[in-house]
Amino acid sequence: MIPARSSKGTFAKVVGVSIDETRLGERFGPQIVYFALRRLRDWPLAEEVAQKTLLAVIQALRDNRLRDESKLPAFVFAVAKNMILEIYRKRYQEAEANPDLEMNFFKPWIPDPEAGFLLEEQRKEVGRALARLRPIEREILRLSFEEGKTGADIAKELRMGQAAVRKRKSRALARLKRIYIKMSRKTGL
Amino acid sequence: MDAACKKGADQEIMERYLTGRLSLEEAEAFEQHLLECQSCFSELQWRHAAASELRRQAARPAVSSGRTINYGWRFATAAAAVMILMAALVYLFFLSRGLKPDSEAVIDQLASLGQPPLYLPSTIRGAKSQPALELFAKGMREYANQKYHDAVPLLESAARLDPDHLPTAFYLGISYLILDQPDAGIPWLVKVVRADPNPYAEEGHWYLSKAYFKKRDLDLARRELEAVVGLNGSYADTAQKSLERLKTLRDVPK
Numbered sequence A: 001m002i003p004a005r006s007s008k009g010t011f012a013k014v015v016g017v018s019i020d021e022t023r024l025g026e027r028f029g030p031q032i033v034y035f036a037l038r039r040l041r042d043w044p045l046a047e048e049v050a051q052k053t054l055l056a057v058i059q060a061l062r063d064n065r066l067r068d069e070s071k072l073p074a075f076v077f078a079v080a081k082n083m084i085l086e087i088y089r090k091r092y093q094e095a096e097a098n099p100d101l102e103m104n105f106f107k108p109w110i111p112d113p114e115a116g117f118l119l120e121e122q123r124k125e126v127g128r129a130l131a132r133l134r135p136i137e138r139e140i141l142r143l144s145f146e147e148g149k150t151g152a153d154i155a156k157e158l159r160m161g162q163a164a165v166r167k168r169k170s171r172a173l174a175r176l177k178r179i180y181i182k183m184s185r186k187t188g189l
Numbered sequence B: 001m002d003a004a005c006k007k008g009a010d011q012e013i014m015e016r017y018l019t020g021r022l023s024l025e026e027a028e029a030f031e032q033h034l035l036e037c038q039s040c041f042s043e044l045q046w047r048h049a050a051a052s053e054l055r056r057q058a059a060r061p062a063v064s065s066g067r068t069i070n071y072g073w074r075f076a077t078a079a080a081a082v083m084i085l086m087a088a089l090v091y092l093f094f095l096s097r098g099l100k101p102d103s104e105a106v107i108d109q110l111a112s113l114g115q116p117p118l119y120l121p122s123t124i125r126g127a128k129s130q131p132a133l134e135l136f137a138k139g140m141r142e143y144a145n146q147k148y149h150d151a152v153p154l155l156e157s158a159a160r161l162d163p164d165h166l167p168t169a170f171y172l173g174i175s176y177l178i179l180d181q182p183d184a185g186i187p188w189l190v191k192v193v194r195a196d197p198n199p200y201a202e203e204g205h206w207y208l209s210k211a212y213f214k215k216r217d218l219d220l221a222r223r224e225l226e227a228v229v230g231l232n233g234s235y236a237d238t239a240q241k242s243l244e245r246l247k248t249l250r251d252v253p254k
Helices: A021-040 A043-062 A069-097 A099-105 A113-117 A120-131 A135-145 A151-158 A162-187 B011-018 B024-036 B038-056 B073-096 B103-111 B131-144 B148-161 B166-178 B182-194 B201-214 B218-231 B236-247
Strands: A011-014 A017-020
Touching: A017 A021, A021 A043, A021 A069, A021 B024, A021 B038, A043 A069, A069 B024, A120 A162, A120 B038, A135 A151, A135 A162, A135 B011, A135 B038, A151 A162, A162 B038, B011 B024, B011 B038, B024 B038, B103 B201, B103 B236, B131 B148, B131 B166, B148 B166, B166 B182, B166 B201, B182 B201, B201 B218, B201 B236, B218 B236
Parallel strands: none
Antiparallel strands: A011 A017
């Protein structure tokens, strides 16, 4: 956890500006977990990366190692990336130390592990919102999001014009977002 | 989304990020932006939620059922007659091939790779002193950037120097599949699944089933799916669902 108050106070001085340490977790935490999860495919490890990154950033701020507040996001990203690379380096070392475990470096690919990032309620909401779309709209979104197909590929597969695919997709996204936001407000999530 | 946010306005970049189609540099630049722009991160989150849910929904609706065809009323009767005739012809066509009319579409779906296995390029220790590892590292950099055409020759060379290096065989097989060359990919994936012990067994069988689906060899595809189920790992449920879908096809070789 990020300490609520340090010995030097809640705010770290950064050349003329102050950054609220306690809000760093709120501001960057979810993104770091998300990025780490995409790379490491391990939920507890991703959380650990976020914790360590934020602690390292706070320490750097206290040590006045960041001179420009506008560079804070880039700095946070660089620290997180280093943390992740460090984990990779350790895995290589383990693999080198024990040839029988060599392949452990390559963690099995699990389809969409980041899905664990979503709350069950949130998932249900999205499911309900999707159910209210037209089947053709769902199919376009599925081909686009799940199979990563381009507009041209989708148009070819569904035997539709590219403009029609583009129009239906943007309409579906707008509709989905509208339903999702409306439901989120209703459920308070 | 913040109207002033140019990145967020570029819907394409968000989708390409979600489906892993950005190069490493592009993805990192976009992630840095996500740290700066809360509205883009929120947008990404709900899109991710939608993508995950779409993926989760095993039963996929037939596209034709959702298509709205806006023929005028005066053409309705003629259109219906033409459609019935076409449906009958399509049915007869597939019947002649010993499959249900929607079999081809189902097999296409079963053959679909989805998002290819992720690989994060990193410095491989000892690579400089081992040419095979160095070639593998170079090939995987191309793979991570979705340049599969460039990855293949490098991985082929790595495999020639070190035929027992399983990651090389695995990613080479996958690269060929992505390039829609199942015949070239199958021998590499067979090599992967035959190794014992190896951590690629489950993924190897899974992608081998995809390769056989691409070749329309349903019997071998089913055998690979059964192997995946037997391993009882993270692909077991998905493989079981694929087997069930396969059973719905008529005249599947036993």
